Amino acid sequence: MKYLDEYRDPAIARGLVERIRTVATRSWALMEVCGGQTHTLVRQGIPELLAGSVELIHGPGCPVCVTPLEQIDRALSLASRPDVILASFGDMLRVPGSDCDLQAIRARGGNVRVVYSPLDALELAKNNPDKQVVFFAVGFETTAPANAMSVWEAHRRSIPNFSLLVSHVTVPPAMEAILSAPESRVQGFLAAGHVCTVMGYTEYEPIATKWQVPIVVTGFEPVDLLEGILMCVMQLEEGRHEVENQYARVVTRSGTVPARTLVEQVFEVGDRKWRGIGTIPMSGLRLRPEFADYDAEIRFGLSDIVAEEPKECRAGDVLTGQIKPTACPMFGTVCTPSTPLGAPMVSGEGACAAYWQYGHGRLEGTSMTAGAQ
Amino acid sequence: MSTLTHTHEPAPSAGTTMANGASCAVPHPATTHVQLGHGSGGKMSAALVNEHILPRLGNSVLDRLADAAVLEPLASGTRLAVTTDGFVVNPLRFPGGSIGHLAVHGTLNDLAMMGARPLAITLGLIIEEGLAFEVLDAVLDDIAASATAAGVRVVAGDTKVVERGSADGLFITTTGLGAVSEHFAPRADAVRAGDVLIVSGPIARHGMAIMTAREDLGLGNAIESDTAHLGPLVERLREAVGEHVHAMRDPTRGGVASTVNELAQASKVGVELEERLLPIPADVRGACELLGLDPLFVANEGVLCLFVAPEAAVRALAVLRTHPLGAHATIIGRAVAEHAGLVVLRTGIGGRRVVDMLPGEQLPRIC
Numbered sequence: 001m002k003y004l005d006e007y008r009d010p011a012i013a014r015g016l017v018e019r020i021r022t023v024a025t026r027s028w029a030l031m032e033v034c035g036g037q038t039h040t041l042v043r044q045g046i047p048e049l050l051a052g053s054v055e056l057i058h059g060p061g062c063p064v065c066v067t068p069l070e071q072i073d074r075a076l077s078l079a080s081r082p083d084v085i086l087a088s089f090g091d092m093l094r095v096p097g098s099d100c101d102l103q104a105i106r107a108r109g110g111n112v113r114v115v116y117s118p119l120d121a122l123e124l125a126k127n128n129p130d131k132q133v134v135f136f137a138v139g140f141e142t143t144a145p146a147n148a149m150s151v152w153e154a155h156r157r158s159i160p161n162f163s164l165l166v167s168h169v170t171v172p173p174a175m176e177a178i179l180s181a182p183e184s185r186v187q188g189f190l191a192a193g194h195v196c197t198v199m200g201y202t203e204y205e206p207i208a209t210k211w212q213v214p215i216v217v218t219g220f221e222p223v224d225l226l227e228g229i230l231m232c233v234m235q236l237e238e239g240r241h242e243v244e245n246q247y248a249r250v251v252t253r254s255g256t257v258p259a260r261t262l263v264e265q266v267f268e269v270g271d272r273k274w275r276g277i278g279t280i281p282m283s284g285l286r287l288r289p290e291f292a293d294y295d296a297e298i299r300f301g302l303s304d305i306v307a308e309e310p311k312e313c314r315a316g317d318v319l320t321g322q323i324k325p326t327a328c329p330m331f332g333t334v335c336t337p338s339t340p341l342g343a344p345m346v347s348g349e350g351a352c353a354a355y356w357q358y359g360h361g362r363l364e365g366t367s368m369t370a371g372a373q
Numbered sequence: 374m375s376t377l378t379h380t381h382e383p384a385p386s387a388g389t390t391m392a393n394g395a396s397c398a399v400p401h402p403a404t405t406h407v408q409l410g411h412g413s414g415g416k417m418s419a420a421l422v423n424e425h426i427l428p429r430l431g432n433s434v435l436d437r438l439a440d441a442a443v444l445e446p447l448a449s450g451t452r453l454a455v456t457t458d459g460f461v462v463n464p465l466r467f468p469g470g471s472i473g474h475l476a477v478h479g480t481l482n483d484l485a486m487m488g489a490r491p492l493a494i495t496l497g498l499i500i501e502e503g504l505a506f507e508v509l510d511a512v513l514d515d516i517a518a519s520a521t522a523a524g525v526r527v528v529a530g531d532t533k534v535v536e537r538g539s540a541d542g543l544f545i546t547t548t549g550l551g552a553v554s555e556h557f558a559p560r561a562d563a564v565r566a567g568d569v570l571i572v573s574g575p576i577a578r579h580g581m582a583i584m585t586a587r588e589d590l591g592l593g594n595a596i597e598s599d600t601a602h603l604g605p606l607v608e609r610l611r612e613a614v615g616e617h618v619h620a621m622r623d624p625t626r627g628g629v630a631s632t633v634n635e636l637a638q639a640s641k642v643g644v645e646l647e648e649r650l651l652p653i654p655a656d657v658r659g660a661c662e663l664l665g666l667d668p669l670f671v672a673n674e675g676v677l678c679l680f681v682a683p684e685a686a687v688r689a690l691a692v693l694r695t696h697p698l699g700a701h702a703t704i705i706g707r708a709v710a711e712h713a714g715l716v717v718l719r720t721g722i723g724g725r726r727v728v729d730m731l732p733g734e735q736l737p738r739i740c
Contacts, residue, residue, distance in 0.1 A: 008721060010649070010722045010723070013721070103410065338416070362715060362727055
């Protein structure tokens, strides 16, 4: 596939691995922010290939994982109502709330629909005028424009039976929260290319300066990630701390202005609770007062549903690089993707789930033998 | 389409015990109600079989969880194989086939995987009130054509009509009866370290044909299902390298990954897969990328996975390639003595990862 195969080319990737290993004079601790990047790295076995030169700390950028427990409970409560169709991205269906998940609600007769776009949910609302259609609007800045568009369109087309259950979070405040934690070991960041496609990267420049950390806007394919890592390592070796753009084929400094404008018209910044981390000030998006009619929390009076997370979960330590997922005593015993205790085990993109799925911990002490042919 | 899916891994338990000794009061929802994931061919399917069916119905034949059951020899010495299967695909007709083709091919393939030649099949039709006769007749024509091509007849059947809403158009159940060939007995637990893993053709086509037809992704040319009767291919293998084929299975629901895991666990060997050798057609790869799915876990209906002794691998490949269904047969990995029960994939760039069975349904990702 054009524009994909080039960024998965094994020879180029192996060359970059070699260069990183040559350039690094010590082991650097880098955080990839985005769960999609964690997924590619672990799936490709890259952490093992870079051991000794780069330690990858897996960041909190998995929207499914960081959606707070009480917001899941609110979705479950909505999906259980006979007058509601709850529309959601597919991977939210397995995220456990306090006592079950959306799949279980669906199995008990709840009307839960998987959609690929919030605009599909809007069509559902138009075609089911006797039902309330709620779209579970989760995600980072990446999914915010489409979600904003659905509200904008509902308003423009006067579709009254549509609303959003909003759980939007933003990346820069989370990076600052991680850097300000006294135990943080992060020396450089790979910023999430998709988020920067929308937002650009001017927000990251003051962070790089204030905390003296290199930040490289990075794509999602193996070659992108290895190149982003190399750029970050070169900055560290040279004592620089700048914002650089590895993903220049997609990202510009100011981002996608029409998308940003739409997001700003529909959403405003507010405090937001992150699963596994807690409340981070000014780290979320919520609907502006003029769009409050489309806020499912208000329409259905959900604010009294609150929940606390299990204390045994060490997600916070994983997300700040204190421990690897496999070092948590709950990992793989009590806490598995079928019975997750906390955020990073919840979605396939969470660090714990990626380690579980791709077998880290089970492969230790073994080596790959010669090729199959 | 194996009758029952099996894994040796323990299923997630209800009422998880926390570190402080307290017990979580709420049972995991997957243990109280049947979910779609119980039909995925992954770990939840295994839990359905191991925790609900086998404890109540298990016996020395059923417990083997083979594609088809091989019965005690008759007085004549003939050994019969029997399998039963259900088909619930939506849409009923899709690029490359229909539920009718699937019903015949799936049943005959279960027999073929046990080295059995088909003798007869039976058919149960559960029809939803309101189904157009035009649709029903077309499906029956597909059943007739597939059965005739395989030289087998539908010898008994049953029809039921249920109220609108109690079924999704048409459900089909089948039973297949076959005679086991002598001197050919591939078994799930007979893979040996050193065996070479071959797939008979491009993978993940059936699942993506269904999924793209269902989602109307507007991808241009439709991906066609690979639905096919594998019997003739198996017959050629049996004649040429029969005694060297240690294990053989068609990777239907759950895909190549689930099938190879089942064989690795049953045989207590490790398996190494080579990512660069996996035959994934470009259109399938594109659709999987779009939906965030892994082709290793996507269903096939006309592909064979086999573990063959290394000295016979080249001959096995050659003989597979003499048949149109095996024209693109290729080696994708091998069995090893290390990491018994685990399937490990070497990535294109030289890293590695475990390829595990899926916990439940494969769900499209947000981003």
